[in-house]
Amino acid sequence: MKIINKSEFLGLMEKWISSPGLIAPVNVAQTFRSADKEKNLIVFKKIETKDEVLADYLNTVKPVKDFFLPPSTVFDYERKDEGYNFNLSEVDGKETIIFGLRPCDAKSITLLDKVFSEDSEYKDSNYAKKREKTVLVGLACTSPDIACFCTSMGISPFSIAGLDALIINFKDSYVINTVTDKGKNLLGSLGKEAGREIDEEIKTLEESVKLKIKKTCNTSKNLESSFESEEYWTKVSNSCLSCGVCTFLCPSCYCFDLSDESAKRIRCWNGCVFLRFALMSSGENPRATKKLRYRHRVFHKFKYFREKFGENLCVGCGRCIRHCPVKIDIAEVVNNA
Amino acid sequence: MHENIYLPNLCKIEKITDETPDVKTFKLAFLDESVRNNFTYKPGQFVELSVLGEGEAPFCLASSPTRRGFIECSIKKMGKATQAIHDLLEEGDVVGIRGPYGNGFSVEEMKGNDLLFIAGGIGLAPLRSLLNTTLDNRTDFGKITIVNGARTPKDLVYKYEYETWQKAKNTSLHLTVDCADESWSCMVGVVPKALKEIKPCCDNAVAIICGPPIMIKFTLPVLIEMGFRPEDIVTTLERKMQCGFGKCGHCMVGGIYVCKDGPVFNYAQIEKFKEEF
Numbered sequence: 001m002k003i004i005n006k007s008e009f010l011g012l013m014e015k016w017i018s019s020p021g022l023i024a025p026v027n028v029a030q031t032f033r034s035a036d037k038e039k040n041l042i043v044f045k046k047i048e049t050k051d052e053v054l055a056d057y058l059n060t061v062k063p064v065k066d067f068f069l070p071p072s073t074v075f076d077y078e079r080k081d082e083g084y085n086f087n088l089s090e091v092d093g094k095e096t097i098i099f100g101l102r103p104c105d106a107k108s109i110t111l112l113d114k115v116f117s118e119d120s121e122y123k124d125s126n127y128a129k130k131r132e133k134t135v136l137v138g139l140a141c142t143s144p145d146i147a148c149f150c151t152s153m154g155i156s157p158f159s160i161a162g163l164d165a166l167i168i169n170f171k172d173s174y175v176i177n178t179v180t181d182k183g184k185n186l187l188g189s190l191g192k193e194a195g196r197e198i199d200e201e202i203k204t205l206e207e208s209v210k211l212k213i214k215k216t217c218n219t220s221k222n223l224e225s226s227f228e229s230e231e232y233w234t235k236v237s238n239s240c241l242s243c244g245v246c247t248f249l250c251p252s253c254y255c256f257d258l259s260d261e262s263a264k265r266i267r268c269w270n271g272c273v274f275l276r277f278a279l280m281s282s283g284e285n286p287r288a289t290k291k292l293r294y295r296h297r298v299f300h301k302f303k304y305f306r307e308k309f310g311e312n313l314c315v316g317c318g319r320c321i322r323h324c325p326v327k328i329d330i331a332e333v334v335n336n337a
Numbered sequence: 338m339h340e341n342i343y344l345p346n347l348c349k350i351e352k353i354t355d356e357t358p359d360v361k362t363f364k365l366a367f368l369d370e371s372v373r374n375n376f377t378y379k380p381g382q383f384v385e386l387s388v389l390g391e392g393e394a395p396f397c398l399a400s401s402p403t404r405r406g407f408i409e410c411s412i413k414k415m416g417k418a419t420q421a422i423h424d425l426l427e428e429g430d431v432v433g434i435r436g437p438y439g440n441g442f443s444v445e446e447m448k449g450n451d452l453l454f455i456a457g458g459i460g461l462a463p464l465r466s467l468l469n470t471t472l473d474n475r476t477d478f479g480k481i482t483i484v485n486g487a488r489t490p491k492d493l494v495y496k497y498e499y500e501t502w503q504k505a506k507n508t509s510l511h512l513t514v515d516c517a518d519e520s521w522s523c524m525v526g527v528v529p530k531a532l533k534e535i536k537p538c539c540d541n542a543v544a545i546i547c548g549p550p551i552m553i554k555f556t557l558p559v560l561i562e563m564g565f566r567p568e569d570i571v572t573t574l575e576r577k578m579q580c581g582f583g584k585c586g587h588c589m590v591g592g593i594y595v596c597k598d599g600p601v602f603n604y605a606q607i608e609k610f611k612e613e614f
Contacts, residue, residue, distance in 0.1 A: 075343065075344060084431070084433075086341075086344055115584055116584070121582070122342050122583070124342060125340055125341050125342070126341070254584070255585060255586030256579075256580075256584070257579060258579045258580055258585060259392065259393070260389060261390065263389075263390050265344065265387075270585070270586070270587075272586060272589075277586075278576070278587060278588075279577060280575065281415040281418075281577075284550075284575075286590070299591075299592075304589075304592030305592075
């Protein structure tokens with residue numbers, strides 16, 4: 001691990017703004033005409049000036065997945081003599097640095113990779129191009145909140161999974177842990193060796209942050225036995241509004257719609273908790289009730305995905321718990337199933 | 338196919354055949370010659386057909402891969418996309434095709450067996466693909482029995498092929514309708530009832546069944562009673578399918594993506610699925 005003076009690092013980041021381009025967390029609350037100006041509305045945004053960049057925040061409201069799987073991707077086409085011409089300019093694959101994602105979000109990218117870039121038969125070329133061209137520089141999390149449970153999901157607030165480099169806020173400096181070649185190329189020449197003493201201090205810091213996380217999710221639990229319990233799934237989904245905020249804010253949810261509308265093909269997010277998600281044109285809806293939909297969501301995350309890919313489709317970021325309007329707590333739902 | 342998995346290849350409509358008042362068969366040929374020549378598929382697989390700007394929907398391939406240079410889809414007017422397909426498209430028009438998707442029937446494993454085809458309505462479409470494949474390789478298979486049902490004589494599809502099927506070696510075709518009219522001379526009654534009258538032999542036989550859920554539901558117990566093993570009863574499952582390659586999530590049942598892991602399953606596999614079909 002290397003250590004670097006904060007101002008020196010911020011100076012470097014300023015250079016990234018113009019080249020190759022920087023995406024980082026920004027508080028956009030001021031730009032909304034709501035009464036919530038005091039609130040933190042932190043999102044990833046393309047950075048224009050260095051003053052926008054935040055270094056102190058819990059986590060972004062929206063996860064970093066938006067950048068790789070945009071809420072909607074539009075493929076324009078135009079009619080030609082015989083057939084249609086697809087306009088694919090959307091996929092430019094420009095180099096970009098994403099700074100400031102938390103280790104939980106970085107982990108979620110490794111889960112999305114399994115579906116979109118590591119599927120050799122049906123690889124999403126847009127996604128793969130963006131992944132290839134992006135350097136992910138994470139920021140270790142030192143103040144998790146009550147909804148966080150990453151430590152139950154096999155990661156920690158200092159995890160490097162999915163990151164090219166991890167930055168740790170350490171006193172008046174940053175400690176840099178370069179992980180991949182991309183990370184080394186970007187940051188390898190910076191700062192000086194941290195030395196064993198600082199390495200030890202970082203480990204102690206990591207342990208102390210882990211201890212702040214009180215929430216647990218028992219993923220070793222066999223959900224199978226709860227499957228048939230109509231009573232249980234009715235009870236836990238009873239207050240659900242089917243609003244879908246859990247799926248849209250989830251860094252690892254990836255279900256989508258593919259549709260054709262007036263000279264556009266649109267690939268946009270959808271979610272399994274919506275009433276019409278599984279509705280067929282025959283009128284039959286295999287998941288017409290909330291209990292079936294919510295059960296499917298939990299089983300996909302904690303059983304089906306694990307059976308296929310060996311990992312849960314959840315990173316414990318806590319967004320679905322923090323933002324659920326009726327306070328449904330997925331960790332508790334799993335624990336009590 | 339297209340480098341971008343979300344985008345279709347273009348096909349020209351060579352011919353439109355009216356099958357029934359609400360079913361049309363579209364014969365399509367890829368505009369790109371290399372795609373046209375290299376497009377291969379298995380019976381039971383499907384494609385996503387789009388009327389660009391109007392909608393896209395999944396349809397099984399009703400043509401046989403043994404007959405090259407074109408593909409066919411039989412389409413019933415149901416929702417938004419099929420409405421557009423029926424109302425807007427004419428011969429010579431261009432549509433988008435993505436695919437083929439899905440597992441398809443295990444034709445190799447069926448070789449040497451007797452085959453019992455059971456179809457209801459438009460459910461004959463995927464079976465026709467398999468049937469014509471087997472007829473084009475007739476010596477590889479044993480006796481072929483076809484039981485084809487529809488609501489009324491008007492709702493029978495592929496009538497122009499019945500004669501060929503009837504004349505094929507060691508092949509019998511049984512037609513039944515729920516409601517007959519004066520012209521009707523074949524069987525009357527729902528498919529499970531017809532099946533009981535026909536009494537097909539289950540020895541060394543595979544039953545392939547496709548049709549409305551209600552028909553499948555009442556036919557399965559009849560087949561079991563006749564002695565068919567669940568492993569030897571093959572059907573195709575219906576779910577909302579959009580991407581076709583196991584990502585978008587609409588067709589997921591249990592941990593299975595019907596579009597990619599299916600749509601062809603045997604009854605033994607279906608019995609293990611926890612969610613209701």
